[in-house]
Amino acid sequence: MSMLTPSGMGGKYRITGNAYPRMRRPRRRGRIVAAVVASVVVLGLFGWGAVQLFHVFNGGDGDTKANAGPQNAPTCKPAPTPTHTAKLAPLPQPAGVTVNVFNATTRGGLAKSTADELAKRGFKVAKFGNAPITYDKKVTQSAMVVAGPAGEAAAREAGTQVGGATVKIDPARKDNTVDLMIGNGFSALATPADAAKARVVAANPPPPKPVCTVPTTPATKPKG
Structure with a gap:
């Protein structure tokens, strides 16, 4: 046991014990x-x-x-089924195609002038005149070639003479003649060089592509 008497206390107070009291710094609570x-x-x-x-x-x-992005993703439909199911017949020469030329526009004289030019290129022109009511003023493209299944190859051959022409096969038609319907987009027959290039494509048409549409983004309402 140790005993300490602080100086100046005159022995009145004593600190006794085996351990000294620890002196801690005041805690900095603010920090x-x-x-x-x-x-x-x-x-x-x-x-x-x-x-x-x-x-x-x-x-x-x-x-x-x-x-x-995901909202505007294009929606694609399957490619349309080709009108032909068997192997395509080879294209005939112009001399083997009998064509009727019809004017489906409001412009006069197109049927005759076009028929004369086709005849010069070797096609057999059976007749020309105004388009039947089914197609009159309803052909928006340059031309539409209408034929039956038997005239499918002849229709593709005739279509090479007009840039942008389309071919329509009418299952009810039995003969092999074709009708060339001149449309509103028609300006002139294709040049012989362009017709030759179109003939290569018509002999080996590419498969149809799927039809894709891109939805428009709806207008957002103002925030308020």
Whole structure:
């Protein structure tokens, strides 16, 4: 047992015991509180930023590019079934094609002038005149070639003479003649060089492509 008598106490007070009391520094509570508050603020900012990013990438505001992509994705339908199911017949020469030339426009004289030019190119022109009511003023493209199944190859041959012409096969038609319906988009027959190039394509037409449409983005309502 050790005994200490502080000086100046005249022995009145004594400190006894085996251990001395520890002298601690006063706690700096202000700094601790400030550090805790700062940590809470930083965590709050991180959480707010994470919420904003979540809304942006999930289209929360309905006007973001991340959300616009899938909505505007094109919708494709299967390619139309070809009109022919068997192997295509080889194209005949112009001399083997009997064609009727009809004017489906409001412009006069197109049937005769076109028929005369086709005759010069070796086609057999049976007749020419105004288009029947089924096609009159209803052909928007340059020309439409109408034929029955027996005249499918002849229709493809005649179609090479007009750029942008389409071929329509009428199952009810039995003969092998073709009708060339001159449409509103017609300006003149294709040049012999262009007709020769079109003939190569008509002899080996590519498979039909799927039809794709892109939906329009609906207008967004103003926020308020």
